[in-house]
Amino acid sequence: MGRKNRNVNKFAQRKRDRKEQEKNPQEKPNGDNRKAYEDIVRENAAFEEYYKMQKICPEEQWPVFMQTLKENLPTAFRITGSKGEADALMKIVNSDYFSQLLNIKLKIDGKDEEEEIKPVNLPWYPGGFAWQLRLTRMDIRRNEALYRLHNFLVAETAAGGVSRQEQVSMIPPVVLDVKPHHKVLDMCAAPGSKTAQLIEFLHADEDKMPTGFVMANDVDNSRCYMLVHQAKRLNSPCIVITNHDSAFMPSIEVTDEQDPSKTKPLKFDRILCDVPCSGDATLRKNPDIWLKWSTGNGNNLHGVQYRILRRGCTLLAAGGRLVYSTCSFNPLENEAVLLRLLREAGGAVHLCDVTHMLPGLEFAKGMTHWRPASKDMVFYDKYEDVPEKWQTVVRPQMFPPTAEEIEKYQLEKCIRILPHQQDTGGFFVAVLEKTANLPWEKEDAEPQLEQPQEVKSAPPQKRRRMGGYREDPFVFFGNDEDVFPSIKSYYDLKDDFDPKCLLTRCHVGKKKNIYLVSPVVRDVVQRNERNIKIINTGVKTFVRCDNKNMTCPFRLSQEGLLSIAQYIGPKRRIEILKDDLILVLQCDNPSNPPDIKLFSEHTQNLVKDLATGSCVLEYRDRESKLELTLVGWRGVHSLRAYTAAPDAVHYLRILGADISKYDVNKFKLVENADAQTSETTETDVILNENLEEEVGTIEEEKNTETTTTGCSEI
Numbered sequence: 001m002g003r004k005n006r007n008v009n010k011f012a013q014r015k016r017d018r019k020e021q022e023k024n025p026q027e028k029p030n031g032d033n034r035k036a037y038e039d040i041v042r043e044n045a046a047f048e049e050y051y052k053m054q055k056i057c058p059e060e061q062w063p064v065f066m067q068t069l070k071e072n073l074p075t076a077f078r079i080t081g082s083k084g085e086a087d088a089l090m091k092i093v094n095s096d097y098f099s100q101l102l103n104i105k106l107k108i109d110g111k112d113e114e115e116e117i118k119p120v121n122l123p124w125y126p127g128g129f130a131w132q133l134r135l136t137r138m139d140i141r142r143n144e145a146l147y148r149l150h151n152f153l154v155a156e157t158a159a160g161g162v163s164r165q166e167q168v169s170m171i172p173p174v175v176l177d178v179k180p181h182h183k184v185l186d187m188c189a190a191p192g193s194k195t196a197q198l199i200e201f202l203h204a205d206e207d208k209m210p211t212g213f214v215m216a217n218d219v220d221n222s223r224c225y226m227l228v229h230q231a232k233r234l235n236s237p238c239i240v241i242t243n244h245d246s247a248f249m250p251s252i253e254v255t256d257e258q259d260p261s262k263t264k265p266l267k268f269d270r271i272l273c274d275v276p277c278s279g280d281a282t283l284r285k286n287p288d289i290w291l292k293w294s295t296g297n298g299n300n301l302h303g304v305q306y307r308i309l310r311r312g313c314t315l316l317a318a319g320g321r322l323v324y325s326t327c328s329f330n331p332l333e334n335e336a337v338l339l340r341l342l343r344e345a346g347g348a349v350h351l352c353d354v355t356h357m358l359p360g361l362e363f364a365k366g367m368t369h370w371r372p373a374s375k376d377m378v379f380y381d382k383y384e385d386v387p388e389k390w391q392t393v394v395r396p397q398m399f400p401p402t403a404e405e406i407e408k409y410q411l412e413k414c415i416r417i418l419p420h421q422q423d424t425g426g427f428f429v430a431v432l433e434k435t436a437n438l439p440w441e442k443e444d445a446e447p448q449l450e451q452p453q454e455v456k457s458a459p460p461q462k463r464r465r466m467g468g469y470r471e472d473p474f475v476f477f478g479n480d481e482d483v484f485p486s487i488k489s490y491y492d493l494k495d496d497f498d499p500k501c502l503l504t505r506c507h508v509g510k511k512k513n514i515y516l517v518s519p520v521v522r523d524v525v526q527r528n529e530r531n532i533k534i535i536n537t538g539v540k541t542f543v544r545c546d547n548k549n550m551t552c553p554f555r556l557s558q559e560g561l562l563s564i565a566q567y568i569g570p571k572r573r574i575e576i577l578k579d580d581l582i583l584v585l586q587c588d589n590p591s592n593p594p595d596i597k598l599f600s601e602h603t604q605n606l607v608k609d610l611a612t613g614s615c616v617l618e619y620r621d622r623e624s625k626l627e628l629t630l631v632g633w634r635g636v637h638s639l640r641a642y643t644a645a646p647d648a649v650h651y652l653r654i655l656g657a658d659i660s661k662y663d664v665n666k667f668k669l670v671e672n673a674d675a676q677t678s679e680t681t682e683t684d685v686i687l688n689e690n691l692e693e694e695v696g697t698i699e700e701e702k703n704t705e706t707t708t709t710g711c712s713e714i
């Protein structure tokens, strides 16, 4: 009898499906014989009729709007990471080297001549760190001439130097205007590309730990693990991942600074409501929507979108900002949702004009008139005209504003991005500011509409079971934690480092990984662990390593290094020279690290006084302001970096070192498997496979997007 497989790992299953699919490209995983994207006829009469009627686009632009919607989406990416590293990568993208990666000419939009492909810098993205290429993901993947560009994007994505993200999806976090002290809630966060931006903005001041944090929430438990994956790339101690229906997001309790023996409800300074939507503005990326589009989708989603927005406004602090966004063209999912909220909010929230934050971005203004329709494509001007059988679907609150309301609510301040305006997907974004309590908020009390939540301040003593699944507990260090004295003494930790910000995920047994959170995150977790489903928090900072050459049983982890480095004393850190750093990074065989004798005299002298074991390697280029801080290991006769392979390639790239041995042409590998073993080392191949794997993971994330979850990345 076969074993019942209750705990199927969805990621592993998708990986197996993908491998199967590679063998049988015509077959879709799990026997799903959906049409291959290329074969889909990109037409839908109801879609055209509906949106022509709604006048979402000026009539003279309709042909180009439709034509653009039928084309595949170009690739866009952002440069991420610390300022110094981002500047170094930016130089690379601006350089001849990058033009060489794009050594291809293509015919563009019916022109006779072939044109060189140049990356287009997005003028509105802060710091100029975002780019769009006139190439689709498939162009880049399948074209041998672009294999080095593909390698660059894959390797830098894996190392966190680059995030591939659709241009329009980058807008909401920019207009949310997040600062390091903000408490931010991302209500519908998975897979997390916008969460990543929020966290980057939170860490804008690199010298200080933000006093704010990001709570990234999603209703779908398995998609929450995409957020965990995304957060892991960002190495932030200021993220909490939660799993709730955000329409009923529980109230969060935090310590009251006035009286630390008490708690008070937290109101967020910034909230992102990137709600589930019909996703019809993502047709370029998800052409299967052409096959199933109907007016019903938007009508059905209006309610949940409104409830999420309403709860978001309740959780927002007066003076705070909320961004509502969808990847749908449908006014029923966009302006109608906002109008419904504005009508009920009694003037406590208003729409803001944020066009000054998006210089150079083309867009259309929010709509002030639309006609709700039933599934049979009958359009209505007023609720009284809706036949009884449709009255539960087409609701009175869905109708457009009166002349007086147009004046009052200023829906034209919403931003609509149409695909042909800058060769992107479509998008909708609106910014709300709250100036007072909402009519349903009592002073210092929670609204009655939402689920009441029990609030207890003591951390749990036992593992708990919530919503049918089990999460490991968050066990914070106390002042008398037994492993801490050896960590403190070995790493020479400064006295102002608070061990109570360290945690493990087990109550009993040997502590394996030790995670770090910021003080505010610790407070949130400790005060709310019983009431909110926390999936993950903390950045891995120390890892058990019972090595006989080290007096402390924990080595440093690169993930948490930047957060802890400022507290580590001189005993465990050395500043090494560029060539020495390149030497350690180029070593891809951990069992054969470079001998200390190979380093410069400067580094040899420093290493001489460094006891064996885990240490911090620091590199500073005063001219370019590039600063790198890496986990190192001082062996008895050697020195090496404790860096994952993709990170090593990233550091070598920004140091200007030779990385050609990692730039493997996968087409040649496939063509001639025998030849590749003689031309490249085994490690190179493994590295490349790992990088492909990373893309696989990201694509898996993309593939799990459904039309009702709208926009996704990559």
Ligand SMILES: C[S@@+](CC[C@H](N)C(=O)[O-])C[C@H]1O[C@@H](n2cnc3c(N)ncnc32)[C@H](O)[C@@H]1O
Pocket (backbone or CB within 6 Å): 169, 187, 188, 189, 190, 191, 192, 193, 194, 195, 217, 218, 219, 220, 223, 244, 245, 246, 247, 274, 275, 276, 277, 304, 308, 709, 710, 711, 712, 713
């Ligand atoms: C448009 S996607 C969000 C994309 C995400 N913001 C990003 O940029 O990567 C919508 C997400 O909302 C989640 N969702 C749907 N209904 C929800 C609800 N009631 N509460 C919280 N999340 C919800 C879906 O699981 C999905 O991950």
